[in-house]
Amino acid sequence: MPSPVRAVTQRGLAWIWRHPLAGRNRTAATLRYVRWQLASRLRPEPIVMPWLQGSRLLVRRGLAGATGNLYCGLHEWPDMPLVLHLLRPGDLFLDIGSNVGSYTVLAGAVAGAEVMAVEPVPVTLAVLRDNIALNGLTDRVEVLPVALGADHGEVLFSLDRDATNQVVTAAYGGLRASVPLLPLDAVRGAERACCAKIDVEGHEPALLAGGRRVLSSPALRVVLLEGRQPEVMAAMDQHAFVPCTYHPWERRLEEGVLTSGGNQIWVRDPAWVRERLTSATALRVLDQTL
Numbered sequence: 001m002p003s004p005v006r007a008v009t010q011r012g013l014a015w016i017w018r019h020p021l022a023g024r025n026r027t028a029a030t031l032r033y034v035r036w037q038l039a040s041r042l043r044p045e046p047i048v049m050p051w052l053q054g055s056r057l058l059v060r061r062g063l064a065g066a067t068g069n070l071y072c073g074l075h076e077w078p079d080m081p082l083v084l085h086l087l088r089p090g091d092l093f094l095d096i097g098s099n100v101g102s103y104t105v106l107a108g109a110v111a112g113a114e115v116m117a118v119e120p121v122p123v124t125l126a127v128l129r130d131n132i133a134l135n136g137l138t139d140r141v142e143v144l145p146v147a148l149g150a151d152h153g154e155v156l157f158s159l160d161r162d163a164t165n166q167v168v169t170a171a172y173g174g175l176r177a178s179v180p181l182l183p184l185d186a187v188r189g190a191e192r193a194c195c196a197k198i199d200v201e202g203h204e205p206a207l208l209a210g211g212r213r214v215l216s217s218p219a220l221r222v223v224l225l226e227g228r229q230p231e232v233m234a235a236m237d238q239h240a241f242v243p244c245t246y247h248p249w250e251r252r253l254e255e256g257v258l259t260s261g262g263n264q265i266w267v268r269d270p271a272w273v274r275e276r277l278t279s280a281t282a283l284r285v286l287d288q289t290l
Contacts (some may be wrong), residue, residue, distance in 0.1 A: 012071075016030065019284055020071040020248075024270060028286070033071050048134065052084075055109035056134050058099075058127060060061050060143070060210045065099045073286040079224050080106060081248035081290055083195060085280040086222060086273065087111035092192045096148060096207070096212075097199035099124055101131040110128035110283075116190060120147040120157050120179040121165045144187065148200070150209040155181045191217040196218040197224040197263070205231035215239045221273050224263040238288025241266035248290050251278045 009144055013033060016022045022029035039047065040061035049057045049070050059066040068075030074148055084105060089112035095103045098119040107113045117132070118127045125145055132141050147155050147167065158165045159175040184190060184207060191214050200207055204227030214220065216239055223241060225232065236243075244267045245257040253274050258264065267273050283290045 003233040016071050019072040020077050021074060021288060024288065025286070028092040029071060035072055036067065050281065051105065052110050054216055055105050057105055058100070058131055065102055069102055075102060076262065078248050079197070080266070082222070082246045082265065083107060083197070084111055084283055085248070087113040087250065087279045089113065089235055092116065093189060094193045094196035095194060098128050101128040101209045103130065103197050105131055108140045109138040115141040115259065116144060116187065116193070117141055118144045118146065118148060120145060121159055123159065125167065128264060146182050148184050148210065149181045149203065149206040151181070151183055152186065154178045164201055167203045185211055185213040188207055190214045191212050192219055194219050195222040198221065202227065203213055205229055208232060221267065221269050223266040225266060226263050228264060236266050240266070241268045242270070244270070253277060
């Protein structure tokens with residue numbers, strides 16, 4: 001039976017090798033993984049990682065939402081390439097459930113867009129603010145230290161689950177705290193967004209219920225959304241979004257595809273989105289062109 005450390009390493013490398021970017025050069029990807037495992041044990045404090053086009057990201061051991069970018073160039077595929085190909089300077093991107101700010105940095109520092117970054121967990125929020133400052137994005141990113149839901153109030157939020165912190169009940173046995181709760185429709189200016197990434201770990205139905213005005217805004221063309229509850233599917237259909245998948249290498253948007261894992265890409269006005277995707281400037285990631 002393999003040791004726990006060996007089992008974790010095998011699972012980590014298997015995921016990295018399957019990644020569409022990292023998997024094209026498994027040797028280099030393995031070296032990045034090994035180097036980081038060694039460096040993070042020798043230096044437990046955050047390390048500044050050079051990223052795309054002069055952007056940077058703070059990474060430390062245990063920040064899964066950041067270290068995936070170190071190993072694979074772009075952790076979430078095809079979502080991150082989609083955001084980079086879609087956004088332009090002057091656009092507004094909603095990063096709901098920002099965590100440490102990977103999407104915020106990509107949208108703001110690489111694509112040049114404005115960002116509303118929503119993150120209620122105090123420890124994660126501090127790293128998000130550090131990443132914003134590190135990339136000189138203070139004037140381009142508005143940070144909202146709240147949770148979003150169906151109404152105004154407060155809600156209990158877990159504090160000890162890293163990238164999967166979420167709304168919890170009083171029965172939750174781990175670390176938790178009460179955080180402010182707002183409906184998305186109460187966020188001034190959110191209706192200007194052309195793209196939103198919503199990562200709220202099962203709280204999607206309540207968030208969408210509080211965001212009907214933003215969802216109906218003609219400016220909003222793309223939503224990246226993990227939840228697939230019936231209420232989520234009905235809400236997206238009601239607002240004329242269609243499920244899609246994206247093929248970054250070919251810049252091809254495929255309509256009518258419900259994916260089985262990760263974020264589901266929802267698109268309204270596919271013709272407009274396709275024009276944006278196909279006309280985007282090429283990007284270099286891990287010595288490859290997207």
